[in-house]
Amino acid sequence: MTMARDDLALPSLEAARRLLGARLVRDDRSGRRVGRIVELEAYIGTDDRASHARFGRTARNAVMFGRPGIAYVYLVYGMHHCLNVVSEPEGRAAALLVRRVVPLEGAHLMREARVARLRAARRDDDTDRARRDARRIAALATSELTDGPGLVTAAFGLDRSWTGVDLCDPASSLRLEPAPSDEPPPPFAAGPRVGIAYAGEPWTSRPWRLTVTDEPFAPRPSA
DNA sequence: TCAAGGATCCGCT
């Protein structure tokens, strides 16, 4: 079962509440990776000066104006990819940035993918450094494997080519699944979004970052 | 065409 598209076709903060605690699943030949979504940021409308939709519809952000439940993956700082879930009804530009998940299944595949991403990013062929990278990632706690937006995409092996994938389609290799029915909706805190100082007020202060607070290693909402 | 700058992470201090 996948997440109902209707749950994402809502005002973005309501959609985000429903997405907290849900599962991000990548399932293909190499195996199955599952992460519990514990941190999201909402980018809402063309007025939001922090949103990629602030200049109106462009080639890059077009999916943000489309159907809810579609993946929007972009490149930031020339090297990191970020996964977003399109929210709001079709025609309203909005997306939810997946900032953090907690691995539940396939942590070994996530480690492999993290190492592979680093190897791909290295310009040279320094085998000593490659060994250090592999050791560093092997030493990470499971919860650290996907502790940031660029790390989620690295661990799940995602890049811009995943833009447009329907996360509500059970046939997609990348999809969203609701939490088990016996798992109550998680408690969460709201705080300002990260890394958007350029947007100015009131956008930098909008409490549009939602963080689950029942995780043992949940980051502080204001951090 | 061009120049500017970014929804981040890592390594070194």
Added chain:
DNA sequence: GCGGATCCTTGAA
């Protein structure tokens, strides 16, 4: 705690 990496997207010329 800070600066560098790195390339794509954007608005302006």
